[in-house]
Amino acid sequence: xxxxxxxxxRSGYIPPGTLxxxxxxxxxxxxxxxxxLLAAPVKDFAKIDGLVERLERVQLAYKEQHGIKGNNPNE
Numbered sequence: 001x002x003x004x005x006x007x008x009x010r011s012g013y014i015p016p017g018t019l020x021x022x023x024x025x026x027x028x029x030x031x032x033x034x035x036x037l038l039a040a041p042v043k044d045f046a047k048i049d050g051l052v053e054r055l056e057r058v059q060l061a062y063k064e065q066h067g068i069k070g071n072n073p074n075e
Contacts, residue, residue: 006033
């Protein structure tokens with residue numbers, strides 16, 4: 001279980017037309033942190049796993065804002 005705080009916006013109901021520009025910034029920040037951890041000579045796999053989970057939640061929230069539910073592009 002990651003010890004980092006949850007993303008500021010969680011996947012859930014978001015009223016149509018309400019977009020959160022912070023999601024993109026948060027996603028970019030988490031990607032940079034993940035790349036930094038992956039480049040480290042000694043890997044902290046617990047932190048890497050936590051970041052991957054947080055990235056997934058941010059990605060799903062971002063997609064939901066655009067009317068896409070889940071990770072299946074055929075839905």
